Amino acid sequence: MWVLLGGLAILATIINIYLFSRGKDFRFAMAAGLSFTALTLCAEISLVAIWIAREDWSAASELVNYQWALWFATFASIILNMLPLFMGSKGKVSSRHS
Template structure:
């Protein structure tokens, strides 16, 4: 499920940038992108929690360190890309 949320997050982010460049209302896509990013993180956390409850420590040891770095990059990158149109709009209207 996290793959679907992640792909939808990227699509909403691209739509956010496209709508900003087209001069249309982009805020809904920004909110949807950040919402889907949160769902992706929750789903990842749920996956690791289920492995923990099942006692699958080898899966956690294999996946968690790499996944942690990937999620940090995903969250920071998504946040920055989604906030850029807001900052540019603020600077243009100022």
């Protein structure tokens, strides 16, 4: 499940950046990218909880070897999805408070 959610997070992030580069409304894609990232982490935690419940300590200890990848992917997702906000919106989406 975490692979599927992670793939959706990456896809939503790519769509977010694409929409921003075209000057279109990117907010939904940004929210989707961040949401799928959070769901990916929840799925990963659930997987580890299953390993622990089954007392599969060797599988659970594997997480120690790649926990840095989860941290890196999470920070990368946050930065890439928030990048349009930091750069300022282009074109049509600059203000919708009329």
